[in-house]
Amino acid sequence: MENLQVFSGTANRPLAEKIAACMGTTLGAIDIRHFPDGETFCKYSDNVRGADLFLVQPICTRPNEMLMELLIMIDTARRGSADRITAVLPYYGYARQDRKDQPRVPITAKLVANLLVAAGANRVLTMDLHAQQIQGFFDIPVDHLHAAPVMVKYLRDMKLDKPLVVSPDTGGVKTAYAYSQMLGTGLAIVAKQRLGATEVDAFSVVGDVEGCDVILVDDMTTTCGTLCAAAKLLKSHGARSVRAVVSHIPLTQVGIDRLRANKGLIEELITTDSIPLAETDLPIKVLSVAPLLAEAIQRIHNNQSVSSLFRLS
Helix, strand or coil: CCCEEEEECCCCHHHHHHHHHHCCCCCCCEEEEECCCCCEEEEECCCCCCCEEEEECCCCCCHHHHHHHHHHHHHHHHHCCCCEEEEEECCCCCCCCCCCCCCCCCCHHHHHHHHHHHHCCCEEEEECCCCHHHHHHCCCCEEEECCHHHHHHHHHHHCCCCEEEEECCHHHHHHHHHHHHHHCCEEEEEEEEECCCCCEEEEEEECCCCCCEEEEEEEECCCCHHHHHHHHHHHHCCCCEEEEEEEECCCCHHHHHHHHHCCCCCCEEEEECCCCCCCCCCCEEEECCHHHHHHHHHHHHCCCCCHHHHCCC
């Protein structure tokens, strides 16, 4: 891995350290600090001239600050004469703002793409985008990974008696169908309507869930409104148990409180370490995607295909 260097911002350093460990290396030295007025400063302690750089920084927790930090890291690397700069975004913030669904609103997912390219990124590596079309917002190569192989392996090892994959809304049917094919199960769909930013009404189930061990599949949740509403409806239709598989959990206090208030409704919430999760008393199982990202980084560096990472072992 000649000239390959991996650096981390402050958004999720534990994940970056795991990625480096999986690659048999260590993170490059970088100094990121904040001035008293809040401005961000970045300096690479290691020489990056001619290097193939991979900058690990999900846009999460404090998305505005983490995005600006990533842009400064990219600009610093470009001015330091790095040969190629790949922005590694385990979680792509602002992905939900991907279209104009009402007058006078932004398409911020496109704005973020423009900013990354303008800063000097040559490539983007990300995982489970909220909307597939975001890949088209970039005029540089985008490698889009999926957490499904990691999730499905864990679900298979559980050996559920009568598993059934359910999409908690109509927008996630395609992803849920892919999981059902990988697990060899049936598929059901929950119809919902959003009452507000944090409130959801699930009112109909398409499919038979009676006596099933339901697996709700979604790409992200912040307030857990959709998941809890769907779980209540599924239980009322005779589901034996409900588990949720969610790639990213930028969990807010509203979501934590809702899960606590509905304790036992969702037996287990299975997610990845794409976003750092504070310690809670909630039944959350975190699976690491570090080996997946590490393998992708090595393949990109060696100009190899990453499509084999989508296959299940």
